[in-house]
Amino acid sequence: MYRARKTERDRLRDEIVTLLRSYSVEAQQVGHTFAQSHGLHPTDLQALIAVMHAEGRGDPLTPGRLGEAIGLSSGATTAAIDRLERAGHLRRTRESTDRRVVHLRYGEPGMALALEFFGPLGQRTDNVMKDFTDEDLATVERFLHGMTTALSAHHAAVRAPKAG
Incomplete structure (x- = not known):
């Protein structure tokens, strides 16, 4: 049976996909270790990451937007x-003139734990x-x-309700 030789682009594509999978698994394991060592549920870690990213963009999440972001x-x-607030990882704030609007912010105690745990990883990536x-x-x-x-885009497509 004839088998075409892989081009360099095919080889690079396969290696990049493999490396991305490996990176994803390792990142999940690091996150899982952080969550376990601080008594967090896996969804709690997802919530913290979503809050941190939103806050970093200058667009803090509301509880409703957090639920949408992580599918809860x-x-x-x-x-x-509630769990994250009790543990000091999150705090609720009312920053709007509409006092009903609650924003979620990373809590100082939680930030200190995250920096202690993830700081060495930051040094390694640097x-x-x-x-x-x-x-x-840039590339x-x-x-x-x-x-x-x-x-x-794929995640949105596969989680969308099926018609019919």
Whole structure:
């Protein structure tokens, strides 16, 4: 049986996909270890990451938007927020003139725990990135934006309710 030889592009594609899978698994394991070591549910960690990213963008989440972001019902979202608030990882704030609007912020005690745990990882990633030029990093950034967009689009498609 004839088998076409892989092109260099095919080889690179296969290796990149394998590396992305490995990275994803390792990142999940690190997150799981953090969650376990601080008595958090896996969804609690997802919630914390969503709150941290939103806050970093300058657009803090409301409980409703958090639930949408991580796919939880209103009740499950409230339970996760309550757990995270009790543990000092999150705080509810009222920053709007409409006092009914609640925003979620990363709590200082939770931030301190995250920095202690993830700080060494930040140093390791900085050590990796220092070996790349700004142009290399810009290419990686563009690639990862594209891959994240593709993954998000796929997630939206597979979680959408099926018609019929």
